Amino acid sequence: MKLIKEHGLELVRTWLYWRRVNPSEGVWIWDEYDQILDLAQKEELKVLIQLMCDSPPDWFERRYPEARYLDAEGRQVEFYAMAAQSVGGAPGPCFHNPTARSHAEGFMKRVAERYREHQALYAYDLWNEIWMRECFCGYTQEQFREFLRQKYGGIETLNQAWQRSYRDFSEVTLPKCGVYADMIDRYEFEQWSRRELMRWRYETVRAVDDRHPLVSHFIGACSLMYPEQDPWLLAEPIDGWGTSSYDQTLHDAALTLHTTACAASGKPWWLSEQTGGRTWSNVGEKLRTDEFLRSFLVMAMGVGAEAAIYWQWRPEIFGQESPHFGLTGLNGEPTSRTEMVKKFTDMLKRHASLFEGMIFPEAQVGLLWEPRTIMYEKISKGDRAPGRWLWWENFVGWHRALMESGHQFDILNAREVATRGVPPALRLLIAPMQIFERRGLSEKLEGWVHAGGVLVAGPWYGMYDEHAYANRKVPPVEWFGVQQHELYYMQQPMVELIGEGLRPHRLLPATHFIEALQVTDAEVIGIIDANVAITGKRFRQGKAVYLGTFVGNRYDHKTSPQLGGFIEWAAQQAGVATLVRVSSGCFVRAAKGDGGILVFLTNPTTEAAIPWLTFLPDMEGTLTDLLTNETVGKIERGKSICLSLAAEDSKILYLKLAGGGDEETKTRAC
Numbered sequence: 001m002k003l004i005k006e007h008g009l010e011l012v013r014t015w016l017y018w019r020r021v022n023p024s025e026g027v028w029i030w031d032e033y034d035q036i037l038d039l040a041q042k043e044e045l046k047v048l049i050q051l052m053c054d055s056p057p058d059w060f061e062r063r064y065p066e067a068r069y070l071d072a073e074g075r076q077v078e079f080y081a082m083a084a085q086s087v088g089g090a091p092g093p094c095f096h097n098p099t100a101r102s103h104a105e106g107f108m109k110r111v112a113e114r115y116r117e118h119q120a121l122y123a124y125d126l127w128n129e130i131w132m133r134e135c136f137c138g139y140t141q142e143q144f145r146e147f148l149r150q151k152y153g154g155i156e157t158l159n160q161a162w163q164r165s166y167r168d169f170s171e172v173t174l175p176k177c178g179v180y181a182d183m184i185d186r187y188e189f190e191q192w193s194r195r196e197l198m199r200w201r202y203e204t205v206r207a208v209d210d211r212h213p214l215v216s217h218f219i220g221a222c223s224l225m226y227p228e229q230d231p232w233l234l235a236e237p238i239d240g241w242g243t244s245s246y247d248q249t250l251h252d253a254a255l256t257l258h259t260t261a262c263a264a265s266g267k268p269w270w271l272s273e274q275t276g277g278r279t280w281s282n283v284g285e286k287l288r289t290d291e292f293l294r295s296f297l298v299m300a301m302g303v304g305a306e307a308a309i310y311w312q313w314r315p316e317i318f319g320q321e322s323p324h325f326g327l328t329g330l331n332g333e334p335t336s337r338t339e340m341v342k343k344f345t346d347m348l349k350r351h352a353s354l355f356e357g358m359i360f361p362e363a364q365v366g367l368l369w370e371p372r373t374i375m376y377e378k379i380s381k382g383d384r385a386p387g388r389w390l391w392w393e394n395f396v397g398w399h400r401a402l403m404e405s406g407h408q409f410d411i412l413n414a415r416e417v418a419t420r421g422v423p424p425a426l427r428l429l430i431a432p433m434q435i436f437e438r439r440g441l442s443e444k445l446e447g448w449v450h451a452g453g454v455l456v457a458g459p460w461y462g463m464y465d466e467h468a469y470a471n472r473k474v475p476p477v478e479w480f481g482v483q484q485h486e487l488y489y490m491q492q493p494m495v496e497l498i499g500e501g502l503r504p505h506r507l508l509p510a511t512h513f514i515e516a517l518q519v520t521d522a523e524v525i526g527i528i529d530a531n532v533a534i535t536g537k538r539f540r541q542g543k544a545v546y547l548g549t550f551v552g553n554r555y556d557h558k559t560s561p562q563l564g565g566f567i568e569w570a571a572q573q574a575g576v577a578t579l580v581r582v583s584s585g586c587f588v589r590a591a592k593g594d595g596g597i598l599v600f601l602t603n604p605t606t607e608a609a610i611p612w613l614t615f616l617p618d619m620e621g622t623l624t625d626l627l628t629n630e631t632v633g634k635i636e637r638g639k640s641i642c643l644s645l646a647a648e649d650s651k652i653l654y655l656k657l658a659g660g661g662d663e664e665t666k667t668r669a670c
Contacts, residue, residue: 001039001040001042001043001045002043003313003328003332003334003338004043004045004313005043005044005045006342007338007341007342007345008341008342008344008345008346008348008349009045009341009345010045010046011045011046011047011048011122011307011309012036012040012045012046012047012048012313013047013048013049013050013125013309014033014036014047014048014049014050015050015052015128016033016049016050016051016052016111017052017055017087017089018052018053018055018056018057018089018104018107019055019056019057019058019087019088019089020032020055020087021033021107021110021111022057022107023057023059024057024059025059025060025063028110030114033049033115037115037118037120037121038120040120041118041119041120045120046120046121046122047118047120047121047122048122048123048124048125048309049111049115049121049123049124049125050124050125050128051107051108051111051124051125051126051127051201051205052085052128053092053104053107053108053201054085054089054090054091054092054127054128054131055085055087055088055089055090055092056079056089056092056093056100056103056104057089058079058088058089060093060103061078061079061093064093064099064100064103066097066099067093067094067097067099067100068093068094069091069092069093069094069133069134069135069137070094070135070136070137070140071134071135071136072134072136072176074136077091077133079091079092081319082320083319083320083321084321086318086319086320090131091131091132091133092131094135094137094139094140095197095200096135096137096139096140096143096193097137097139098139101200104204105204108201108204108205109204109205109207109208111124112124112205112208112209113208116208116209116211116212121212122212122213123212123213123214123215123239123240124205124209124212124213124214124215125215125216125217125242125272126198126201126202126205126214126215126216126238127197127198127201127216128216128217129217129218129219129220129244130194130216130218130219130229130234131219132194132197134190134228136173136174136176140174140193141173141174143189143193144172144173144174144186144189145169145170145172147185147188147189147192147193148169148172148185148189149169151185155167155168155169158172161181161467162181162182163181174186174189179379179468180375180376180379180380180464180468181467181468183375183379184372184375184376184379184468187227187228187371187375187378188371188375190228190229191228191229191230191233191371192233194228194229194233194234195230195233195234195236195237198216198234198236198237198238199237201214201216202214202237202238213239213240213268214238214239214240215238215239215240215241215242215268215270215272216234216238216241216242217241217242217243217244217270217272217273218231218234218241218242218243218244218260219243219244220243220244220245220246220247220273221245221246221247221252221256222247222252222255222256222259223243223256223259223260223263224255224259224369224371224374224395224411225374225384225389225392226374227371227374227375227377227378227379230371230413230415231259231260231263232263232265232413232415232416234263235263235264235265235267235269236265238267239267239268240264240267240268240269240270240306241260241263241264241267241268241269241270242260242269242270242271242272243256243257243259243260243269243270243271243272243273244272244273244274244311245257245271245273245274245296246273246274246275246279248279248286249604250292250295250299250587250602250604250648251400251604253295253296253299254299254399254400254403254587254602254604255396255399255400257271257296257299257300257303257305258303258399258403258411259411261303261304261305262410262411262412263411263413268306268307269304269305269306270305270306270307270308270309271296271297271300271305271307271308271309272309273309273310273311274293274296274308274309274310274311275288275293275310275311275324275325276293276310276311276312276313276325276326276327276328276337277315277324277325277326277327277337278324278325288337289648290336290337290339290340291646291647291648291649291650292648292649293337293340293341294340294344294649294650295602295603295604295648295649295650296308297344297650298600298601298602298650298651298652299587299600299602299650301355301600301652302587302589302600302602303589304360310325310327310341311325312325312326312327313326313327313328313332314326314327314328314330314332315328315329315330317330327341343627344627347626347627347652350626350629351626351654353594354593354594354598354654355593355598357593357594358591358592358593358598359591359592359593360408360589360590360591360592361408361579361590361591361592362408362425363408363409363410363423363425363426364407364408364409364425364426364427364428364574364576365402365407365408365409365410365426365427365428365429365430365571365574365576366409366410366411366412366422366423366426366428366429366430367395367398367399367402367409367410367411367412367429367430367432368412368414368417368429368430368431368432368433368434369395369411369412369413369414369433370414370431370433370434370435370436370438371413371414371415372414372435372436372438373391373392373433373434373435373436374389374392376391376435376436376464377389377390377391377392390511390512390550390553391432391433391435391550392433393511393550393552393553394432394433394511394550394551394552394553395432395433395552396552397551397552397553397554397555397563398430398432398552398555398563399411400555401552401555401563401564401567402430402567403587404557404564404582404585404586404587405564405567405568405571405578405581406578406579406580406581406582406588406590407567407571407576407578408578408579408589408590410423410426412429414431414434414436414438414441415438417441417444417445418438418439418440418441418444419440421444421447421448422444422445422448422453426448426453427452427453427454427574427575427576428453428454428456428570428571428573428574428576429445429448429453429454429455429456430456430457430570431445431455431456431457431458431461432456432457432458432547432550432552434457434461434462435460435461435462435463435464436462436463436464436465436466436468437462437464437465437466437471437476438466439466442462442476442477446477446479448542449479449539449540449542449543449544450539450540450541450542451540451541451542452540452541452542453542453574454542454543454544454545454570454573454574455542455543455544455545456545456547456570457475457480457544457545457546457547458475458515458546458547458548458549459513459515459547459548459549459550460474460484460515461474461475461480461546462474462475462476462477474515475546478520479537479539479544480522480535480537480544480546481519481520481521481522481535481537481544481546482517482518482519482520482522482532482535482537482546482548483517483518483520484515484516484517484518484548485515485516485517485518486515486516487513487514487515487516488513488514488516488528488531489512489513489514490512490513490514490528491512492509492510492511492554493510493511493514493528493533493549494507494508494509494510494528495507495508495509495510495526495527495528495533495534495549495551496526496527496528497525497526497534497566498524498525498526498527499523499524499525499526499534499536499569501569501572502525502526502565502566502569504565505562505565505566505569506562507562508526508534508551508562508563508566509551509554509555509560509562509563510528510533510549510550510551510553510554511549511550511551511553511554512549512550512553513549513550514528514531514533514548514549515533515548515549516531516532516533516548517531517532517533517535517546517548518532519532519535521537522535522536522537522546523535523536523537523538525545528549531548532548533547533548533549534546534547534548534549535548543573543574545570545573551563551566557584557585558585561585577616579597579615579616580597580599580613580614580615580616581613581614582601582611582612582613582614583611583612584603584609584610584611584612584645585603585604585605585609586601586602586603586604586609586611586645587600587601587602587604588600588601588602588613593654595656595657596621596654596655596656596657597615597619597654597655597657598652598653598654598655599613599651599652599653599654599655600650600652601613601643601645601650601651601652601653602649602650603645603646603647603648603649603650604648605647605648606647606648607647608644608645608646608647609644609645609647610642610643610644610645611642611643611645612640612641612642612643613640613641613643613653614640615635615655617637617638618637619635619637619655619657620634620635620636620637620657620658621634621635621655621656621657621658622634622635622655622656622658623635623641623653623654623655624653624654624656625651625652625653626652626653626654627651627652632653635655
């Protein structure tokens, strides 16, 4: 604790296991956790308590075996120890069971009652990484039927959607496999169920402690690729959202962190877990460099993270995941990694007012995620593997290209856009996986395009209606000015760009198949042999661009960078400019602070890079590296500046605008 404090860290996290404090019925032992909080208070550290009601005691399992999860074969899942829960009790009980719920409530309330007045307590994390397995017990089945009653109203409506002949909802069971319609309902039920279980945890603790933040965080990879998860729903009932990130590359980590920031919907969000050493278990797999670990901090700050936590300070010494994760050596001795953290926290304190007052520009570009398309990928193609989930890989490629473009952009949830509409500040929206026609979505998009927005969508826009029936026309709306005529399958097609402003880019790499488009009222922008592959239609004040093939899947800054040029063309169509651009495939994010511009710059590649930074033409001033406190150089109007950046390393730069920045520049910056 003393060393942690000396390295500038401010908070420690402890897992408070139900089985650890309640070894037998009616017996509660708090000594370990009392000591942890008292020591933290002594060293002026705050504590985040991880409430582990997913680790019930052995006595609970013996007395209430019916509370266990029930697997797809009808077998009860007995409690066991696992890598991340060596104390046992995994995977816990099914909290649809009222007995399990009642006893877990008792545990959570007792913890809150004991520590709510402790000066070291900062917050509770309600649900670690949303650990929950599928369950087919009677309570879960009834929850599923209630979900269907709310969605369909009557059994005849369900029968029509599912092509079944049930006489009553009581005959419906949670599907284990099946067709799109019933499996999509199952996944959406699981999303809804997780939100309600999060709400239950929140309300249980909040009833006892009305003061401390109640937060939660997702498992160690991007939450968008799990069909049973919707991070926007999970973040809805709580005070703050977060994620673990044990991503193997900075490209993957960027998507994980950005997703978490957007799903928080304006609430505080945290990088709740990141490795401090080797990235996973199994001795010798990969020791992470100081540069790699520093980049996680910079990238998280660049998308507005409030805090970052290392898992963990010292390596684990027991269990399947030992001896890994730690910033220090096994004996707690400092390493180059702890020194990197010390320098970073020193920098944060040195520039505290700058970071506390920074404002991120409002995004003018959006990337639309469709949760039902992830369900479709899982149902139709099985587990994710390279080259299998084509729409997902298309989405990932677009995200990577946008990160390298310098545009401030948000990830949007199609479910929310269908309800609330496109955020009014957005000028450009990219929808690379919208194969389901959500009720209300096309109407919202059409109105937004009419008002001046530029929409880039496809392939297969609206292939399925809301009940997973294939539409007879694709896209099912007239305002794209095209219809799918036929599908052609090619391994690595190339789109020849012939649209105005796109000819210099010549060829755009594509993937797998082409929708041969029949043009009714649109401009031809891209072709593949004799087939029309990309079109654009301008109407009223906006423009709708239709892509008849996957153009994100093959994106790579070095080998196939053309998508970056296509994004710039689309941004020009929408009238969107970037505050700062960067070369060499680096990521850049910017914020306004204290009369200047903060720049979060990352080289996500495994090779050293020499990026060039280019600011808006009317900006000039002094550029400083905040981590080293060294002046990088002078920014002159319209001129670029060259930097060097090690493999997988990052910088935080500050452009102090000459004269503090004129009012027009300040406005454009934020």
